[in-house]
Amino acid sequence: MLLTLSTTHQPAEDLSYLLHxxxxxxxxxxxxxxxxxxxxxxxxxxxxxxxxxxxxxxxxLVRGKGAGSDGxxxxxxxxxxxxxxSLMSVAISQVFGSALAGRSKDRAELxxxxxxxTARLDVLPVRxxxxxxxxxxxxxxxxxxxxxxxxxxxxxxxxEGPYYSVELQQxxxxxxxxxxxxxxxxxxxxxxxxxxxxxxVEKLLAKGESWLAxxxxxxxxxxxxxxxxxxxxxxxxxxxxxxxxxxxxEDESASVESAERPERERTLHEQRLDAVxxxxxAGGAQRVLDLGCGEGKLLRLLLANKQFTEIVGLDVSVxxxxxxxxxxxxxxxxxxxxxxxxxxxxxxxxxxERLANFDAxxxxxxxxxxxxxxxxxxxxxxxxxxxxxxxxxxxxxxxxNVVWESLPAGAMRHGDHRFEWTRAEFEAWGNRVGExxxxxxxxxxxxxEVANLGAPSQMGLFETITIE
Numbered sequence: 001m002l003l004t005l006s007t008t009h010q011p012a013e014d015l016s017y018l019l020h021x022x023x024x025x026x027x028x029x030x031x032x033x034x035x036x037x038x039x040x041x042x043x044x045x046x047x048x049x050x051x052x053x054x055x056x057x058x059x060x061l062v063r064g065k066g067a068g069s070d071g072x073x074x075x076x077x078x079x080x081x082x083x084x085x086s087l088m089s090v091a092i093s094q095v096f097g098s099a100l101a102g103r104s105k106d107r108a109e110l111x112x113x114x115x116x117x118t119a120r121l122d123v124l125p126v127r128x129x130x131x132x133x134x135x136x137x138x139x140x141x142x143x144x145x146x147x148x149x150x151x152x153x154x155x156x157x158x159x160e161g162p163y164y165s166v167e168l169q170q171x172x173x174x175x176x177x178x179x180x181x182x183x184x185x186x187x188x189x190x191x192x193x194x195x196x197x198x199x200x201v202e203k204l205l206a207k208g209e210s211w212l213a214x215x216x217x218x219x220x221x222x223x224x225x226x227x228x229x230x231x232x233x234x235x236x237x238x239x240x241x242x243x244x245x246x247x248x249x250e251d252e253s254a255s256v257e258s259a260e261r262p263e264r265e266r267t268l269h270e271q272r273l274d275a276v277x278x279x280x281x282a283g284g285a286q287r288v289l290d291l292g293c294g295e296g297k298l299l300r301l302l303l304a305n306k307q308f309t310e311i312v313g314l315d316v317s318v319x320x321x322x323x324x325x326x327x328x329x330x331x332x333x334x335x336x337x338x339x340x341x342x343x344x345x346x347x348x349x350x351x352x353e354r355l356a357n358f359d360a361x362x363x364x365x366x367x368x369x370x371x372x373x374x375x376x377x378x379x380x381x382x383x384x385x386x387x388x389x390x391x392x393x394x395x396x397x398x399x400x401n402v403v404w405e406s407l408p409a410g411a412m413r414h415g416d417h418r419f420e421w422t423r424a425e426f427e428a429w430g431n432r433v434g435e436x437x438x439x440x441x442x443x444x445x446x447x448x449e450v451a452n453l454g455a456p457s458q459m460g461l462f463e464t465i466t467i468e
Contacts, residue, residue, distance in 0.1 A: 001053075001054045001082060001083055001085075001087070001121075002120075002122045003052040003092070003119065003181070004049060004050070004052075004118075004119070004120040004122070005051075005052075005117065005118070005174075005177075006042075006047065006048065006050070006117070006118045006120075007047070007048055007115050007116055007117050007118070008046065008047050009116055010045055010046060011045045012043070012044060012047050012048035013044075013045070013048050014048075014107055014115075015048040015050060015115075015174070016040065016050065017104055017106045017110075018104050018110060018174045019038075019096055019099050020096070020098045020099060020104070020105075021038045021050065021095075021096075023040040023043045023050075024040075026038070027039075029091075029094065029095050031054075031090065031091060031094065032408050033087055034054060034055050034057040035054075035055045036053070036054055036055075036094070036095050037051075037052075037053045037055065038095060039053070052088075052091060054087060054088060054091055082123070083163065083189070084121045084123065084124045084125075084189075085125065085186060085189045086186040086189070088121075088181075088185050089181070089182045089185050089186055092178055092181060092182050093182060093415050094411075094415060096415075097414070097415020097416050099175060099178055100175060100179065100182060100207075100416070101414070102317055102319060102320075103369075103416060111173065111174075111175065111317070111319075112173060112317065112319045113173065114171040114172050114173055115171065115172070115173070116169075117171070117172055117174065117177055118167060118168065118169045119167070120165065120167045120168075121165070121168075121185070123149060123164060123165055123166075124163070124164050124165075124166045124189075125162050125189045126146075126162055126163075126164050126166075126188045127188065128188070130164065132188065133146055133166060135217055135220075136184055136217060136221065137168060137184075139216055139217070140211065141170050142168040142169065142170045143169040144166065144167070144168060145166070145169075146164045147164060147166075148160050148161075148163070148164050149161055149163045149164065149165065173319065175319070176210070176211075176319070179208070179211075182207050183204060183208050183212070183225060184221070186224075186225060187221050187224040188224075196226060196229050197232075198232070198267065198268070199404055199407075200226060200229075200232065201226070201232050201235055201239075201267065202267065202269060204222065204225050204226070204236055205239060205269075208221075209295050209323070210295060210319070210320075210323040218237070219237060222236050222237055235267070268447045268456055269297075271446055271447050272365070272394055273297060273298055273301060273364070275444070275459055276298065276364055276392050276394065276459070277298070277301050277305075279392045279461055280302075280308075280360050280362065280390070281307060283389075283390045283463070284359075285307075285308070285390060286307060286308060286309045287308075287309060287357075287359045287360075288308050288310070288358065288359060288362065289312050289313075289314065289355060289358050289361040289362065289386070290302065290312070290313045290314070290361075290362050290364075291355075291361050291366065292314070292315060292365075292366030293313030293314060293315050293320075293321075293343070294315060294320050294324070295320050295323040295324045296313060296323070296324030296325075296327050296328055298362060298364060299311060299313045299324060299328060299341065300327070302341075303328065303340065303341055311340055311342070312341070312342050312343075312344060312354075312355075313341070313342070313344070314343075314344040314346050314348075315343075315345070315346075316346065318345055321345060324343060325343060348363075348366070348378050349370070349374045349377040349381060350377070350381065351380070352381065352385075355385070355386035356386055358386070358388045359389050359390065360388050360389060361382065361390070361391045361392070362393075363391065363392070363393040364392075365394055367395050368395050368396060368414075368419055368421075369414075369416055369417065369418060370418060371418050372418060372419055379433055379436075383433055383437035383462070384437055387437075387464070389463065390461070390462065390463050391439070391460075391462040392459065392461055393430075393462065394458065394459045395458060396412075396417070396420045396457055396458075397426070397445075397454050397455060397456060397457060397458045398422050398425075399422050399453045399454055400450065400453050400454055400455065400456045401413065402453070403453065403456075421458075423443075423458055426443070426458050427441075427460075430443065430460045433462070434462060438465050439462040439463060439464055440463050440464075440465055441460055441461065441462050442460070442461045443458060443459065443460055443461075444458075444459050444461070445457070445458060445459075446458065446459050
């Protein structure tokens, strides 16, 4: 199976920097089901073409985790080595992880810039006909060209198959294009090669956070992304409906208690936000920073509580800030609400006077995205220069990763994570930072705990030491 990405943006070789893959050599990557190869058949100042080719080992696929869950995957002979399916989504995440997350070390200024891009999928199993391609991709702004292939060119009587070569064109950011492909490729196929659990809901909402809630076919996309998992489908659709609802005067009285949803189990992400919000409330903070605010989920909770009189969200991604502004319905907020909140563009590794003199800062699942070499700069920016009275920081617990069967051994939870700490490593870092900058530190688990492994996330509560 082959994914081809091309651009006529000039200089076109910028695409290689955004993909983090060198254009002068073939690069190969080992995956649990085979190998992925990245190469560039054309690189000129006027046009750049990058290819992601998957070489699937059908024996490894059948014998791996998740085999036996679908009759199609019970056999060595099937169409999996030849079609773009959930295997391609996994490859996109693992091979183009930084690009998928919207990060580029050498072309950071282009990450949020729409470029003229073309994506070609050879071949895509479209179980629903060509009309499904238009229903899914056209609302996202794509121009679609689809060529249907016969089941066998030598036996015309067999008729047409469900297989299409699909070309998508649009002026769009590389990250957004890859997010669309990551979510939607398995939607057309309607089946996955691995176990579907709670983490699949998180993947769907994370990659679809900036566009899925507004898609006219979001229900169908969700159902096909989570095939035959009715409880997960209901949960995902409920959260998408929440994200699409306006936040106005009537929501101002909402509290942590009212956020409880007895009809379904709270997801890990919701539990994490609940824990951070509870810590901020308990500390009496009124002026709060959300550092690395992303697309604004914590900001929504803060805005819904009257205790917080000034709320500032900061993020390095302009695209994420634009999504947060749209999700928060800035243009529809009452003036009194709008005066309480600001969104700032900035990085957590550079001193920023705008961050000084706040009561508290929340840093939720952000630090693991920083290069280890930049941690010292982050520490000084937050704990020395901004120096809020309270810092609430969460990060993944690496020990818990073995609980998720769909996560390959030794792999990190996200393609953009630079590291993941054990509980001991997190506490060692937190204790050193606290001692260096004058904070006391306490630690607590976030999410369901497993004996000897801890919880999936861990939270550090840093509070300034008052000298009498």
